[in-house]
Amino acid sequence: MANIKVYSAPWCVYCKMxxxxxxxNKIQYREVDIEKDDKAREEMVAKTGSLSIPVTDIDGEIIxxxxxxxxxKALNLK
Known part of the structure; x- marks a missing residue:
């Protein structure tokens, strides 16, 4: 099973999508609210160089x- 983290914010429509x-697709993930978690926001920016959300981290592959x-593709779904 893939390790999936979704960086998001409550107001973000694309995050909800x-x-x-x-x-x-019954895929488990961990949601991180970047408005409430400063450390997670910094981690996301370090990975992407951006504050754009959503960011989906699938086993280190950043989308x-x-x-x-x-x-x-990252999840090998058809």
């Missing part, structure tokens, strides 16, 4: 935004 996609094809 990423989480819904993962849930529809910025709701890029369904990239997420499917």
């Amino acid at each position: 990423v989480k819904a996609f993962l849930e529809e 910025i935004g709701f890029d369904k094809p990239a997420i499917k």
Whole structure:
């Protein structure tokens, strides 16, 4: 099982889309609210060089935004 972390914020529509996609495919993930967790926000910026969200970290593969094809590829979904 992949180790998945989704960096998000409650107001972010694309973050909700990423989480819904993962849930529809019964994929477990850990959500990190970058507005509440300063350390996680800093970690995300260190990985991406950006404050853009959502950021999905799938076993170290970083996907910025709701890029369904990239997420499917990283998870080996058809």
